[in-house]
Amino acid sequence: MGNDNFAVKKLKEYLHSTFHIQDLRPPKYFLGIEIARSDQGISLSQRKFIMEIISETGLSGCRPTIIPIEQNAKLTSVEYDTGTSSSSDDPLLKDPSGYQRLVGKLIYLTMTRPDICYAVQTLSQFMHSPKQSHMNAALKIVRYLNTCPGLGILLSRKCNMKMTAYCDADYATCPMSRRSITGFCIKFGESLLSWKTKKQSTVSLSSAEAEYRTMAKTVCEIVWLRGLLQDLEARVEGPTTLFCDNDSALKLAANPVLHERTKHIEVDCHFT
Known part of the structure; x- marks a missing residue:
């Protein structure tokens, strides 16, 4: 990045002569982030990525929720629950890979959705031994995203x-x-x-x-x-x-x- 167009041009020419790169001009889609330019500024969103998450979890026709996580939600690990509650009420997931993939995608989504940062950082603490309550909370975030999948960040021109x-x-x-x-x-x-x-x-x-x-x-x-x-x-x-x-x-x-x-x-x- 830079504010000297001549220096940027010379650098592109040098990189092209060394690595044979291709200049794609102003970006519109990069690493799952949709970039839209208008008179108001630059808009960053991950609508396509969100729709893929909703489709993979099978929640396309679900009823959306207005909050990503309950205000007083107290999610705990297995070690904390030992001797205090029954494991049958909140069992461990037999295959944690689905939970890990979902939370990993939600972590990547926080680049343009700061409204889910708190909920995602809470769920990311249980990646090794997730329980059913953790998976339910992760699916609640997906239902929240289904409310407005096109929401993102506006880098205002003003x-x-x-x-x-x-x-x-x-x-x-x-x-x-x-x-x-x-x-x-x-x-x-x-x-x-x-x-x-x-x-x-x-x-x-x-x-x-x-x-x-x-x-x-x-x-x-x-x-x-x-x-x-x-x-x-x-x-x-x-x-x-x-x-x-x-x-x-x-x-x-x-x-x-x-x-x-x-x-x-x-x-x-x-x-x-």
Whole structure:
């Protein structure tokens, strides 16, 4: 990628002389992602890929659902259930390969569907020993996708060159490890640029600590994105605004005097 057309042309000529490549011009379909250009911007979707998933699972004529996962769904592994519930109520899948293929496709689908990120990261924890409840939850996501398979990401032509970020944490939501869930999304102008949902690496002792870890992780992503945009000579106007709904975490981040309360918090952030 680059903003120098002459340099891009010279690079194409060099690659063609070495590898005999073919210039396909502006892409319309690449690795399952449909790319459509209009006056509003560039639209990215995976409609064809979603329809293939719906067809493979046999849910083409099913009734769609409006949410990808239940709000208070507590999915657990076999080790956690040992001695606490009957295996006949929620048996292990005899052949986990179907579940693994389905969740793998859903993980790839999160590139253009951030609305299923939380549900998919929850199901991806049970790839080795999935149970029937896990498969039912995965099929519920497919039913949700059937509601609007053409939904995707719009990279808007309108851009004020300002970056904003939103982050949140679900405190101790994992019933097995009691670890919290980090979630954030970053916008560049009106376009969604980056998003992620992931379980935190350590146990947080309070909701403020969980939110503080989430803020730190989001800032790491912001710094990386601003460096990438700088390399592409795309100037970001002003500082990046980070939104968080936890007053205690905001006070910890804003007041250096409270450093003693946060020195035990380790955040896994690496820069290259």
